[in-house]
Structure formats: C-alpha cells, structure tokens
Amino acid sequence: MSTLVLALIAGAVVGLALGALGGGGSVLTVPALIYLLGFTPAAATTASLIIVTVTSATSLCSHAASGNVRWRTGLLFAAAGIPVALAAAALAARLPGQLLTAAFAAVAGLAAVRMLTSSAHEDGFRPVRPVRPVRAAGAGxxxxxxxxxxGVGGGFLAVPALVGVLGxxxxxAVGTSLLVITVNSLAALTVRTGGSTPLDWAVVAPFTGAAVLGAWDGKRLSAAVTGPVLQRIFAVVLLCVAAFMLADTIR
Incomplete structure (x- = not known):
C-alpha cells in the first residue's frame, strides 16, 4: 500500500475520532506517523501538532454552531495550559525519542483505563456544576x-476532566475540549516551528486534509451514538495502541 493511501486512511480515522470524541485524534496520529509512515518520534510529535491544530480548529467551528462549546471553561483551561505547554515543548526537544515514545504510551494507557473505569454520563443524566476557576486552571x-x-492535543484527557472535574x-465536553486542543497545540507549535526536525509535507498535507473531512463525519457520529458507547470504544482502541507502543520500546 502506498504512503499516500496510508496517510489518507490514517487521517480519516484520526479525524473521525477527533470529531466524535473531542479528543483522541492526536493520540492516534503519533503512532500512525511512526509505525505506518516511518516518521521519527520527534518528527511525529511535531507533525501531529500541525495535523491536530488544523483538524480541531475546523471541528470546533461545527461544534460551536451547534452550541456545544463552553467558551469560559475552555478558555480557562487553555490559558492555564499555554505557559506549561511552551516549557514542556522546549524540554521535549532535549529528550531521546525512545523515552518520549514510552512516556506517550504510558499516558495513553492511563487515559484508556480512566475512561473504561469511569462512568460516562450522557446529556440529562449528570447535573451541571458551576465552573471552579482553580480546578479548571489546575486541570488546564x-x-x-x-x-x-x-505533541498531543490533550483532548483524550480533557474530555474526562471536563466531565468528571467540572461536571x-x-x-x-467534546465541543469545549476542541477549543482547548486548538489553543494548546498552537502554543506548543510556536516552540517546535523552525526546529531541526524536517517534515515530509507530502505525507502531512494529505493526512491533514483527510483528518479534516473525517472530523465532519465524526461530528455526525457523535449525534447518532451515545457518549458512553463512543467513550468505551475509543478507550479499548487507545489501550491496544498504548500496549503496542510500550512493548515496542522495551523489546
């Protein structure tokens, strides 16, 4: 299978996850770029930020039009995350690729377990609590x-936090997480842009285009399938990806 076809397929899957769940796109993007498309871990994390920034911003417009974005909560998350994202991006440039891959797998695995063990609530079953700035800032x-x-948007952690911590x-939560992803990814990208890691735009561009189109289908999927079902499906996929990446780093 050609690299272009692989990029289009992987991009469509990433966009579908991002549009339906408000996260997960980036956590699938990095392993796809490394294991399917031959990117190094450093190049994959940078390319992932570009892909997810564009895709999440596009999907955010759709969710905002439907009234699913809580702007105040999302901006609190984003504002608290910007300086930390900048510092962490600078640190990542100095860490070995294998360590980044292992850390990525560990975070993804923990997120998957958290999603599987937590009780996801659909609209109408969970009371909305007032936003607490300190808790929102800490999570952000x-x-x-x-x-x-x-090099991930953080949506796979943002959605559980927005549901479980802020109610x-x-x-x-799905719509608001897209705002957080867009702002955080842009902040981290400012540090990584102009770095020494070259990017293969012949792969990144079609991957991004397919992800944007997939996100629109994901938005429609989220309206047709209940939140708990989507969350469990994604958690299982995420756990499998994390296990594969962790096994690859220790063999």
Missing part, C-alpha cells in the same frame, strides 16, 4: 504539559 496546566511534551455534559 496538566493538559498543557502533556501537549507540549508529547460538563458529554456533548459540551
């Missing part, structure tokens, strides 16, 4: 660190 800082260090309903 943690997500910024993950974004900057590992948002699932659809609002």
């Amino acid at each position: 800082a943690g997500l910024g660190a993950v974004t900057g260090l590992l 948002l309903r699932m659809r609002a």
Whole structure:
C-alpha cells in the first residue's frame, strides 16, 4: 500500500475520532506517523501538532454552531495550559525519542483505563456544576504539559476532566475540549516551528486534509451514538495502541 493511501486512511480515522470524541485524534496520529509512515518520534510529535491544530480548529467551528462549546471553561483551561505547554515543548526537544515514545504510551494507557473505569454520563443524566476557576486552571496546566511534551492535543484527557472535574455534559465536553486542543497545540507549535526536525509535507498535507473531512463525519457520529458507547470504544482502541507502543520500546 502506498504512503499516500496510508496517510489518507490514517487521517480519516484520526479525524473521525477527533470529531466524535473531542479528543483522541492526536493520540492516534503519533503512532500512525511512526509505525505506518516511518516518521521519527520527534518528527511525529511535531507533525501531529500541525495535523491536530488544523483538524480541531475546523471541528470546533461545527461544534460551536451547534452550541456545544463552553467558551469560559475552555478558555480557562487553555490559558492555564499555554505557559506549561511552551516549557514542556522546549524540554521535549532535549529528550531521546525512545523515552518520549514510552512516556506517550504510558499516558495513553492511563487515559484508556480512566475512561473504561469511569462512568460516562450522557446529556440529562449528570447535573451541571458551576465552573471552579482553580480546578479548571489546575486541570488546564496538566493538559498543557502533556501537549507540549508529547505533541498531543490533550483532548483524550480533557474530555474526562471536563466531565468528571467540572461536571460538563458529554456533548459540551467534546465541543469545549476542541477549543482547548486548538489553543494548546498552537502554543506548543510556536516552540517546535523552525526546529531541526524536517517534515515530509507530502505525507502531512494529505493526512491533514483527510483528518479534516473525517472530523465532519465524526461530528455526525457523535449525534447518532451515545457518549458512553463512543467513550468505551475509543478507550479499548487507545489501550491496544498504548500496549503496542510500550512493548515496542522495551523489546
């Protein structure tokens, strides 16, 4: 199978996950770029930020039009995460690729377990609590660190945090997480842009285009399938990816 076809297929899957779940796109992008398309871990994390920034910004517009974005909560998350994301991105440039891959696998695995063991709530089953700035800022800082260090948007952690910590309903958490992903990814990208790692734009461009189109289908999927079902499906996929990456780093 040609590299272009692989990039298009992987991009479509990433976009589908991002549009449906408000996260997960980047956590699937990095292993796809490394194991399917031959990127180094450093190049994969940088390319992932580009792909996810464009895709999440596009999907954010769709969710905002549907009224599923809580702007105040999302901006609190993003503002707290920006300085941490910048510092973590600078640190990541000095770490070996194998360590980054192992850390990525560990974070992805923990997120998968968290999603499988937590009780996901659909609209109407969870009371909405008022936003607490301190809790929102603390969670946002943690997500910024993950974004900057590992080149992921943080949506796979943002959605559970927005639901479990701040009490948002699932659809609002999905839409709001896209705002957080866009801002955090842009911040981390400012540090990585102009670095010494070259990118293969013949792969990155079609991957991004397919992801953008897939995100629109993901948005429709999220409206047709209940939040808990989507969360469990994604958690299982994420756990398998994390196990594969961790096994690859220790063999």
